[in-house]
Amino acid sequence: MPEGHVIHRLAGELKKTFGDTILEATSPQGRFAAEASIINGHRITVSEAFGKHLFVEFDADHPEHILYIHLGLIGTLLFEPAQETRGQIRLHLSDGEIAANLRGPQWCRLITDAERTQAIGKLGADPIRDDADPEPIRIKVQRSGRSIGSLLMDQKLFAGVGNIYRAETLFRLGISPFTIGKDITTAQFRSIWADLVGLMKEGVVAGRIDTVRPEHTPEAMGRPPRKDDHGGEVYTYRRTGQECYICGAIIKEQVMEGRNLFWCPDCQR
Known part of the structure; x- marks a missing residue:
């Protein structure tokens, strides 16, 4: 299972790679199709990690506008050419040139602000975060x-x-x-x-x-x-x-x- 530094690095790479670009969000595998349609055509506004948990907020006008990912033991989030469709891709985020392809996560959900607060509240102090209180x-x-x-x-x-x-x-x-x-x-x-x-x-x-x-x-x-x-x-x-x-x-x-x-x-x- 990836340790916390991996998730923080991914959070930074998502924002650095896509910036304020409007993204295409799809689910080639089909298991996240309905949720992907909600964030499709929107921008990332916040991308941050708490421990091994990744939260990506979109500017979608929808209560469930926060992508919540836990990679688990076998999950990967790889930056690949936008045309890459190899494997079972749960979520495909693309700016037309580069894609962030999510495969095999423990979970991938869309959640509300309140649910994000609740999820973070269950975690301890993250040594990577400057706001952590040990x-x-x-x-x-x-x-x-x-x-x-x-x-x-x-x-x-x-x-x-x-x-x-x-x-x-x-x-x-x-x-x-x-x-x-x-x-x-x-x-x-x-x-x-x-x-x-x-x-x-x-x-x-x-x-x-x-x-x-x-x-x-x-x-x-x-x-x-x-x-x-x-x-x-x-x-x-x-x-x-x-x-x-x-x-x-x-x-x-x-x-x-x-x-x-x-x-x-x-x-x-």
Whole structure:
């Protein structure tokens, strides 16, 4: 599932690509045809992300004028030539030259202002958003008996944080993923939040997740670049059985609440 930086990047690309252009909206697949007809012939006025949720507002004079997308595990939103019709395209937004083609989302809906407010209200603080307030989340974390590894994946707390950022931030700060929330100090929480803000905002700009510090890059260490689907240089994520770049211990993996957890048993005691 794409992490929050991907959705923020898409939100920016939609506005940058289409600007104030009147768009053609269709549903080649047919499953979104009625909704597409409502926004067809209209402009995007707002395109923004909250965590892993994308909200695109159109200037259509209709109560349901906000496109609400969650990509889920297999969804994609790709910018392609306007004539591209390959695959099951749920929504096709085009200016005649470029198209944003949505395929396989977990959901794609048109909603009202009130429904958008309600949806956002269910989410926690998003480290990428400048208007995020982490203090209510800190209080909830420090009252919890759940592990910090579990809490970081809770979208009602940390909106947009996924498996990679969870593993990498905890490693970078030397915090065990099994530490319960009640044992996380205020200083540790604020370090976690600051690290997430920095890493995730960098991810929006770069379009990939890189978490290693300068001294641990392939060039600095004289090692081969990492090859992985997500395309970034990381410390623990999907490095099970390999040596830690810092201490040499073997990176471990286990399932935590249905998701694979990665950590270094020495650096994160």
